[in-house]
Amino acid sequence: MKKLILRQKYLIDFTLSSLKRRLAKNLGLLLVYTLIVFLLASVMLFTHSLRREAGIILESSPEIILQRLVAGRHDLMPAEYLDRIGRIRGVTRKAGRLWGYFYDPAVQANYTLMVPRDRDLGQQEVVIGAGIARTRGVDVGDFLTFRSSDGRAFSFRVVDILEADAELVNADLLLVSEGTYRDFFGIPADRFTDIVLQVRNPSEVRKVAEKLTVLLPDARPILREEILRTYDSIFSWRQGIVFVLLGGSILAFVIFAWDKASGLSAEEKREIGILKAIGWETSDVIRMKFWEGSIVSLTAFLLGFILAYLHVFYGQAALFEPVLKGWAVIYPSFNPTPFVDGLQVATLFFFTVFPYTVATIIPIWQASITDPDAVMR
Amino acid sequence: MLLNPAIMALIGVSAVVALLLLLAAGFAIQVMRHWDIGSGSELQLNLERRTYLISTILSYAFVAELVSLLLFVYNAEAMSTQFVGAMCATGVLNVDPWGWPTLFLKIAVFFAGGVWLILNRLDNQGYDYPLVRVKYALLLAIVPLVIAEAVVQAAYFLGLNPDVITSCCGSLFTPESEGVAAEVSSLPPRTAVTALYASAGLALLSGLATLWRRGAALLFAGSGLLAFMVALVAIVSYVALYVYEHPHHHCPFCILKSGHDFVGYYLYIPLFAATVLALGVGALAPWRRIPSLVTAAAVDIRRFTWLSLMGFVLFYAVATYAVVTSNLTMQGVWW
Numbered sequence: 001m002k003k004l005i006l007r008q009k010y011l012i013d014f015t016l017s018s019l020k021r022r023l024a025k026n027l028g029l030l031l032v033y034t035l036i037v038f039l040l041a042s043v044m045l046f047t048h049s050l051r052r053e054a055g056i057i058l059e060s061s062p063e064i065i066l067q068r069l070v071a072g073r074h075d076l077m078p079a080e081y082l083d084r085i086g087r088i089r090g091v092t093r094k095a096g097r098l099w100g101y102f103y104d105p106a107v108q109a110n111y112t113l114m115v116p117r118d119r120d121l122g123q124q125e126v127v128i129g130a131g132i133a134r135t136r137g138v139d140v141g142d143f144l145t146f147r148s149s150d151g152r153a154f155s156f157r158v159v160d161i162l163e164a165d166a167e168l169v170n171a172d173l174l175l176v177s178e179g180t181y182r183d184f185f186g187i188p189a190d191r192f193t194d195i196v197l198q199v200r201n202p203s204e205v206r207k208v209a210e211k212l213t214v215l216l217p218d219a220r221p222i223l224r225e226e227i228l229r230t231y232d233s234i235f236s237w238r239q240g241i242v243f244v245l246l247g248g249s250i251l252a253f254v255i256f257a258w259d260k261a262s263g264l265s266a267e268e269k270r271e272i273g274i275l276k277a278i279g280w281e282t283s284d285v286i287r288m289k290f291w292e293g294s295i296v297s298l299t300a301f302l303l304g305f306i307l308a309y310l311h312v313f314y315g316q317a318a319l320f321e322p323v324l325k326g327w328a329v330i331y332p333s334f335n336p337t338p339f340v341d342g343l344q345v346a347t348l349f350f351f352t353v354f355p356y357t358v359a360t361i362i363p364i365w366q367a368s369i370t371d372p373d374a375v376m377r
Numbered sequence: 378m379l380l381n382p383a384i385m386a387l388i389g390v391s392a393v394v395a396l397l398l399l400l401a402a403g404f405a406i407q408v409m410r411h412w413d414i415g416s417g418s419e420l421q422l423n424l425e426r427r428t429y430l431i432s433t434i435l436s437y438a439f440v441a442e443l444v445s446l447l448l449f450v451y452n453a454e455a456m457s458t459q460f461v462g463a464m465c466a467t468g469v470l471n472v473d474p475w476g477w478p479t480l481f482l483k484i485a486v487f488f489a490g491g492v493w494l495i496l497n498r499l500d501n502q503g504y505d506y507p508l509v510r511v512k513y514a515l516l517l518a519i520v521p522l523v524i525a526e527a528v529v530q531a532a533y534f535l536g537l538n539p540d541v542i543t544s545c546c547g548s549l550f551t552p553e554s555e556g557v558a559a560e561v562s563s564l565p566p567r568t569a570v571t572a573l574y575a576s577a578g579l580a581l582l583s584g585l586a587t588l589w590r591r592g593a594a595l596l597f598a599g600s601g602l603l604a605f606m607v608a609l610v611a612i613v614s615y616v617a618l619y620v621y622e623h624p625h626h627h628c629p630f631c632i633l634k635s636g637h638d639f640v641g642y643y644l645y646i647p648l649f650a651a652t653v654l655a656l657g658v659g660a661l662a663p664w665r666r667i668p669s670l671v672t673a674a675a676v677d678i679r680r681f682t683w684l685s686l687m688g689f690v691l692f693y694a695v696a697t698y699a700v701v702t703s704n705l706t707m708q709g710v711w712w
Contacts, residue, residue: 346451
């Protein structure tokens with residue numbers, strides 16, 4: 001065992017010094033390799049952290065949202081529906097929600113107005129998201145004025161700005177009191193936007209939703225797991241699309257690697273010839289070349305991955321943000337939580353190291369069967 | 378189909394590996410027809426050189442297959458959020474009828490590849506390549522397996538439809554339903570535990586016998602394979618229950634999750650390694666009397682038997698530990 005390890009150690013030693021002798025050529029390969037890993041790893045880390053972020057956000061959202069549909073369009077929910085639902089076994093809490101969208105012509109952006117359930121606000125008080133604060137340039141104590149649906153001007157005093165760490169969801173949020181909300185949009189007191197239900201046991205959610213559709217035929221239940229599933233598939237689909245687009249560059253890289261590995265210089269051929277003349281076997285040369293490939297791959301993989309990590313988690317993924325996240329006027333600036341998982345690393349390995357290895361097998365073998373006398377003559 | 382990077386990687390890897398193996402198979406046919414170690418003809422020289430290429434291709438291909446087996450299970454686990462009713466890999470494998478066959482084929486390819494590499498290693502130690510025809514005949518037998526795996530896997534991924542309501546481990550691995558999974562789970566724990574330790578005894582004793590007398594190697598390979606199958610059944614019907622500390626949760630995949638301290642990896646990795654080594658020992662044994670291989674075969678059989686035994690011991694130790702330290706008490710119900 002010890003002999004085996006020592007043998008590999010000497011081979012690696014030799015390979016490293018031989019790589020050093022042709023530094024320029026190998027640096028070129030390393031650069032391209034690193035770039036490929038960097039691109040793919042950035043896409044991967046970024047979409048994955050978006051998925052996770054969505055999951056974390058939805059974790060505390062209600063299990064079921066109930067919307068009323070009139071002629072296939074979303075309509076306001078009569079408050080008496082809460083009574084009509086009555087007591088369904090498994091539902092721990094049910095409540096009507098008030099929220100809506102408001103277009104602000106001043107900055108040409110849409111805000112989300114909402115009545116908070118956990119804080120009491122005065123008639124003229126408003127809590128705003130960090131995105132709005134940034135776009136409108138307001139701070140706590142400043143006033144915001146909007147025109148309501150019937151043309152009256154409403155002035156609000158900013159009493160608080162929502163925490164920036166959840167900016168993905170609250171960047172465009174305005175929290176107002178229930179009275180103000182109804183007055184502003186002209187919504188009667190017996191109407192809600194939708195109803196939310198909390199269900200304790202996840203395996204009962206579907207049954208509860210089924211009961212709801214029987215009780216309220218004009219209502220549509222939306223399950224949290226459905227939203228999560230949609231996010232999941234949308235993000236992996238987007239990631240897949242980018243990967244397909246990058247497929248061309250992977251192919252170019254494979255051709256490049258093939259070319260580099262097969263285009264041995266006269267000097268390299270001589271080197272292999274001498275090695276074989278002094279007693280190296282074909283399998284030894286293959287092993288040496290294997291270590292050469294592993295060293296290059298490992299260096300490029302680690303470098304590319306670390307660069308991608310910095311790019312995504314500290315540089316806001318500047319290169320891919322518009323494609324993968326979407327675009328809007330009030331855009332949340334957010335720093336995704338750093339997270340790496342094995343599945344991503346393994347997938348990335350198959351997209352970069354595997355093609356490189358396959359592309360170099362035949363050139364390596366061709367180099368290793370060189371006859372000493374043929375090159376030294 | 379879902380355009381997911383891991384799926385694209387898996388399909389791509391299987392396709393490339395199948396292509397590489399087809400290339401190797403073409404060469405294998407040439408070797409079987411023209412190989413003549415005594416000849417110094419140019420053809421023979423070329424064939425001898427080409428064997429290096431084939432060994433390299435195959436070792437790379439089988440490493441890729443091994444990683445892709447892991448990725449497949451891991452990916453199934455990760456996709457469980459995208460299917461209605463799926464809560465772990467079991468649900469995702471059930472979405473399409475090709476799911477389980479893909480997993481089984483991947484495991485079969487892993488074993489076949491491992492045995493081939495062990496045989497190849499032995500052959501390369503003999504100066505006259507005495508096993509070259511055997512080796513390439515075996516390779517020709519593996520090729521259809523690899524191609525089948527690539528095709529079945531592609532069919533599985535193409536057939537994945539997120540609208541299908543799948544049944545998860547909770548409902549699949551319950552004694553009341555029908556099918557292989559249910560049969561496996563409905564096995565009484567008492568039978569499972571007896572079978573587990575009986576097969577353990579058989580495998581360990583035959584392994585020790587192999588160390589003493591090489592002739593027992595075939596018995597060791599057979600009992601190793603038996604122990605592997607019994608172990609999988611026992612994990613589903615008995616060990617997993619103690620890991621989950623729940624008398625009705627039979628699932629071979631959830632034990633891989635962090636919530637159960639990744640105990641699944643400690644079970645599966647030694648088990649798979651030990652089984653493939655035991656099979657390899659069985660494949661080496663018939664050739665131990667070939668003059669150019671006598672010493673090499675003796676060393677290899679001994680070494681691989683030891684490693685395999687260590688793997689089995691580790692697996693049984695972890696399985697026993699998981700049961701003994703569990704908070705689940707079934708005294709009076711099962712025992």
